[in-house]
Amino acid sequence: MSLASCAAPPVLQLQGLVKHYGRLRVSDDVWLDVAPGEIHALIGPNGAGKTTLIGQIAGEILSDSGRILLGGVDVTGERPHRRVHRGLARSFQITRLIGGFSALENVALCAQALDGSSFRFLAPVRRDAGLNATAIAALVETGLAERADIPAGRLSHGEKRQLELAMALVASPKLMVLDEPMAGLGKAETQAMIAVLRRLAGQAAILLVEHDMHAVFALADRISVLVEGRIIASGPPDAIRADTAVRAAYLGEEA
Amino acid sequence: MSASARHSLLPLLIGAGFVLVPLITGGDVYAVNLAIRIMCLAIAAIGLDLILGYGRLVSFGHAAFFGAGAYAVGILSTHGFTSAPLLIGAAILAGAALALPIGAVSLRTRGVYFIMITLAFGQMLFFTATSLSAYGGDDGLSLPARATFLGTDPFGSPLSFHYVVLALLALVYLGGRVLVASRFGRVLRAGGEDERRVIAAGFPITAYRLVAFVIAGGIAGLAGGLYAEFTEFVSPAYLSWQRSGEFIVMVVLGGTGSLHGAVLGAAGVVLLEEWLAEFTEHWRLIFGPLLVLAALAGRDGLARLLGRGKP
Numbered sequence: 001m002s003l004a005s006c007a008a009p010p011v012l013q014l015q016g017l018v019k020h021y022g023r024l025r026v027s028d029d030v031w032l033d034v035a036p037g038e039i040h041a042l043i044g045p046n047g048a049g050k051t052t053l054i055g056q057i058a059g060e061i062l063s064d065s066g067r068i069l070l071g072g073v074d075v076t077g078e079r080p081h082r083r084v085h086r087g088l089a090r091s092f093q094i095t096r097l098i099g100g101f102s103a104l105e106n107v108a109l110c111a112q113a114l115d116g117s118s119f120r121f122l123a124p125v126r127r128d129a130g131l132n133a134t135a136i137a138a139l140v141e142t143g144l145a146e147r148a149d150i151p152a153g154r155l156s157h158g159e160k161r162q163l164e165l166a167m168a169l170v171a172s173p174k175l176m177v178l179d180e181p182m183a184g185l186g187k188a189e190t191q192a193m194i195a196v197l198r199r200l201a202g203q204a205a206i207l208l209v210e211h212d213m214h215a216v217f218a219l220a221d222r223i224s225v226l227v228e229g230r231i232i233a234s235g236p237p238d239a240i241r242a243d244t245a246v247r248a249a250y251l252g253e254e255a
Numbered sequence: 256m257s258a259s260a261r262h263s264l265l266p267l268l269i270g271a272g273f274v275l276v277p278l279i280t281g282g283d284v285y286a287v288n289l290a291i292r293i294m295c296l297a298i299a300a301i302g303l304d305l306i307l308g309y310g311r312l313v314s315f316g317h318a319a320f321f322g323a324g325a326y327a328v329g330i331l332s333t334h335g336f337t338s339a340p341l342l343i344g345a346a347i348l349a350g351a352a353l354a355l356p357i358g359a360v361s362l363r364t365r366g367v368y369f370i371m372i373t374l375a376f377g378q379m380l381f382f383t384a385t386s387l388s389a390y391g392g393d394d395g396l397s398l399p400a401r402a403t404f405l406g407t408d409p410f411g412s413p414l415s416f417h418y419v420v421l422a423l424l425a426l427v428y429l430g431g432r433v434l435v436a437s438r439f440g441r442v443l444r445a446g447g448e449d450e451r452r453v454i455a456a457g458f459p460i461t462a463y464r465l466v467a468f469v470i471a472g473g474i475a476g477l478a479g480g481l482y483a484e485f486t487e488f489v490s491p492a493y494l495s496w497q498r499s500g501e502f503i504v505m506v507v508l509g510g511t512g513s514l515h516g517a518v519l520g521a522a523g524v525v526l527l528e529e530w531l532a533e534f535t536e537h538w539r540l541i542f543g544p545l546l547v548l549a550a551l552a553g554r555d556g557l558a559r560l561l562g563r564g565k566p
Contacts, residue, residue, distance in 0.1 A: 058455065084457030096452040098445045109445050112438055113457030119466065120438040128438075171457065 008036050009072035011087070011175040011205045012057065017066035019052055019229075026052045027063070028229035034175060034205050039197070041208045041216045044226035045249070050209050051093060053226065054179050057207070058090050059083050071174055084113060087174030089204075091164040091181060099153030103144060103163050106152050107135035110167045138170035139163075142196055158189040165196065175205045182212040194218055217241070225249070266428065266515040273421050277414055287413040288485075293525045294420045295482040298427050300505040300517035302474030306467050307503065308512035309435055311447035315370045316357065316377030317502045320350035320472040322384060322494030324479030329489035330390055332398045339402035339409055343480050350476020351469050353380070358468035362461050365450075377499050384491035395490025402484055410484045420481055424518070427474055431514045434470070443467050444512075504546050 012034040019027040026049045034040045044050055055061035057068060059080035068076045070086045078086075089110075098106050105126070111134040112118055112125070125131065139145045142162045147155060152163060161181055168176045181197070182190050194215050197206065201219075210216050216223065217237050224234040227249045233240055240246055273290060280286040303317045324346035331342055357376045364372055390396045401410045409419045434440050446453045446460045453460050483489045492498070501524060509520025527545070531538035 060451075079459070080454050081457050081459045084455070090455055092452075092455070096449050096455070098448045098452060100448055101445065105441070109441060109453070110456045112441065118438045118442050118458065118463070121434050121440075122437055124433075124436040125438045125441045126436065167456070 009069075010035050011071055012207065013067075013069040013072075014053075014057070015067040015069070017053070017056055017068065018064045019049075019056060019061060020064055025229050027056060027066075030066070030226070030229070030231055032224055032231060032234070034207050035221075036174070036205055037202060038221045039201050039206045039208055039219050041210060041220035041223045042226060043210065043213070043216055043223060048226045049229040050226055051179065052229075054090065054177055054209060057177055058088065081113075084171065084173075087171075088177065089168035089171045089173035089175070090177040091168050091179055093179040093183065093209075095157075095160045095164055097152040097160060097163060097167075099151065101152055102149050103139065103152055103155065103159075103166075104132065104135050104148040106163060107138050107166050107170050108132060111135050111138075111170045114171050135166075135170060138166040141169055141200070142166040143192065157184050158186070158192075161185060161189075161193065162196070165193075165200075169200060169203070173204050175207060176200070177207045177209075179209050180211060181208070182210055182215050190215060266518075269515055269518055270421075270425060273417075273424070277417055282414055284413050287417050289525065289529065291413065291417055291420055291485055292482075293522045294417075294424045294518075295478050295485060296502075296505065296525065297518040297521035298420075298424050298481070299475045299478035300502055300509070300521045301424075301427055301431050301514055302471040302478070303502050304506045304511060304514055304517040305431060305434070305443075305474075306464070306471045307506050308514075308517070309440065309444050309447055310464055310467055312362075312464065312468075313370050313503065314361075314373045314468070314471070315496065315499050315503065316361075316373035316375075316380075317471070317475055318494050318496070318498035319357070319377040319380040320354055320475035321479035321482070321498065321502075322380065322489075322491070323349040323353045323472075324476030324481075325483040325489045325493045326384065326387075326390070326479075327476070328402075328480040328483040329396050329398060332400065332402070332483075333390065333396060335399075337400055337403050339404040342402045342484075343477065346476045346480025346483075347473045348476070350479065351473035353476075354469045354472020355465070358465045358472070362464050362468065374496060374499070377494065377496055381491055381494040381496070384494050391490070393491065395488060395492070398483065398487040398489070401487065416485065420485075423477065423481065427477070428514055428518070435514070439463065439466070508546070 010033040014030050014032040017027050017030040030053060042050055052061060056063050059078055067074055070083060070088055073086060075083050075086060108131045111131050115131060136145060136148060139148055142165045144159060144162045144166055147159055155163060182193055185193060190212060197219055208219065220237055222235060223237055223240040224231050225240060225246050232249060233243045233246045273294065276290045277287050299321050306312045306314055327345040327349035328342045331345055336342060361369055361372045385393050410416045442453065442458050442463045446463060450460055479493060505520035505524050506517050508523050509516030527542065531541050
């Protein structure tokens, strides 16, 4: 038996996920694995069901049938906040930050979620050295340390994207689900984000939903293509590039 | 002046003001009683500010918990209990115990629905109070005696009542400050800004809100209990939706999410009522539009607050 087959189970397994909205099948028997340490890109045209699928993985949308496993554990019926404690972190397509909190406090909030009970009513949390140190480390990783004290609402769009990443990262997740982290970024910012994600890949597996094909092909170990709620192809970038069904359904638009 | 300096200077000034009222007025009973009334209502408003100002949940049933505290004191008094710690403790407990099931149900909703359901619970309790025929029903009940403490009479004279309530107000205010700055407070505040974000960070936000709601209920119960001792009277009017509305107005008028703003708001509402009532018995006709204007003009206008209700 090879060493690989004894290795840890996939960090994420989707097994036949189905979700209907009325008569529309938004997720149609979706099967997908993300291996530890892998960057797995999920691409597909607008309306393919990517955002719904992320909602199902995160637990905000309950699936009609199928199973979701995180690190081999069935979490299909679990609430979103429980899944975070199983090693899932996510970012949002449209940045969601606590605008009135500083960048540091946003990250510290996420660190706090995984640092024991937050039903603590006495000690002032801003002076919690442990949380702050953890948060600073995550900000350093994403290149935002110098902006730690700026209210999140006043950061630039690109910085907000970096901050979201730091908030996902600080939880030391097994899997990060990133919903279009490059959306709205300029060319230089996109390059910087690609570099950061490449660096993070060693720490956590990433399920990357992204429209920027340059970024996808630069980063992904594997690519799955979602069209009308179905995975029509899954494999290494070169295979996907060559896949005729994919070219017809999707890449053809741009190639 | 920096924001943090303002944050500690203004509360000190307010506190000093309340300390000085009896001294400046030479213990004038009218003035001192007015101050006591303001402070009782301010305590309840601070409780509401925790969930409304920081949690951004517009509870329209806060008077129910205030009334629960008042009735706890009233009912126990008619049965011959006079120990102040017992009565006040019972008032806090009554407010908190009532807030637990009401919060557990109401917090399943958001935005306008949350306002409506807390209002509905408030009305339910209002009518329950009117049907308490053994305790005065519609007419309410008078307290047979004021509470005592170790042979002393803390609520006996306006002066000692004033300083007892002031001490409790300070305690609630400082407790609120500590709570808001704690780990728990951070989760509550973040949830007020973006609920989905806080859930995605890994917090079961409803549990945190429920605890805040129960704490706010307990604080309102304390305020109601003190108010019952103050007026030596309890009636269903304490639980009316108008009073719930007044609490909201106090918090919004004073500026949400600062705690001392709630105290200022309580003072503003009570003084405005008193002042307008001197001119006309239809003072509410003037009072209402004034409040609407204040809410619209204020940075934390109601509209903005309601807009935040959506997840």
